[in-house]
Amino acid sequence: MQKLRENIVQDTTLDTRREKNKRRTRQAIRAAAIELFTKQGFADTTVEQIAAAAEISTRTFFNYFDTKEQAVSLPYGLRAEASISAHGQNDNDSWQSIEAACLTLATALEADTDERPTLIAGIRLCQREPMLRDQASAQRGRWEQLMLSSLDQTLVNRVRVNAAAGATWASLSIWAENNGSASLVQTVREALGTISPNN
Amino acid sequence: MQKLRENIVQDTTLDTRREKNKRRTRQAIRAAAIELFTKQGFADTTVEQIAAAAEISTRTFFNYFDTKEQAVSLPYGLRAEASISAHGQNDNDSWQSIEAACLTLATALEADTDERPTLIAGIRLCQREPMLRDQASAQRGRWEQLMLSSLDQTLVNRVRVNAAAGATWASLSIWAENNGSASLVQTVREALGTISPNN
DNA sequence: ACTTTATTCTGCATTACGTGCATAGTTGCA
């Protein structure tokens, strides 16, 4: 029902010239970062190089991304909380809500065909570069936190959230490895089915 | 560029003088870091301060820990691979191996009563400080990777590993929140039971 | 078109993380 743009984007997707420029610059940075990281490795790439490739100043880089790692950040957390709280979180149908959140994310990612190459390249990079892998794990952790914040913080809910996030990430990894040939949503559904609560 | 320094506890706990000094220094750094981070926050604590509190030079700090964050690193990865490969990894009893690895970790953590206060303080810190939370997530990710490396890298195995690691981490969180009153191993067992494969 | 206002970009200075290297200091061992 919503149009899902970009990662940490504002709800108000203004079409003004400023917003367009910002999106364009953001994408240029991401593309430059992914290319340079892929070509010469994360550690051996400086922010200065990325900025030069994206034709901005190094200072501007940090106006767009807080850290060097985040230039390849994945669009985790995409409306996760909305999706969670939409469903009733009463007692133990929390799994449904969590599942829905994961599938919402997967659907959104799969729908955005424009960004798909960038996304896949980013995920693959995260599998190769330890620093970026850590960053991806950290993002997954923040996503878990976000989902959990809409639920009772019981052991069961924490386990379910972490497990579901882990299943989603595993699906994303496989999906990226296959260059997006298989259906992401279907894979996530299968992965979640593996660990759906059994009592 | 790449640093493979493991902060995994060696099996060979040599009792030589050097080893003792190293362990003592390591613990001093950890304690100092946890105290300072708790008191004045992660960002407002410099490595210089930690080193001073631990009575070493700042340079030596980086002989023990690769980054400032890792001063409160959790002993993830403890014998994970051994525990995994010990059990047969044939086809689909991988869950047993994974479960065993998680329980081995939990058992080891619970058994070490000396380090328990430090451990619990570290975990609680990781829940409060975003940077350290990220670090903890990254470590969990590395642990997942380690467990997975002994298995076939199928979707099912990836999901199981991630889910089990998530369950273990959730248990650790709860355990630390209760100051270690409940049994960690029992909690992990319960958490794993929630998501044990159902087909 | 021209001025005014808001937002973004950039250069400069600064702090602190992290590494390589050379050297001094410890510990282990014959």
Place this chain on the structure above:
DNA sequence: TGCAACTATGCACGTAATGCAGAATAAAGT
């Protein structure tokens, strides 16, 4: 005791990241 191995330290350096002030650019008003 003397030699070998290891550990601690100081120094120099690169660079990630932040704050600030002013230039550049877009939006809005006249």
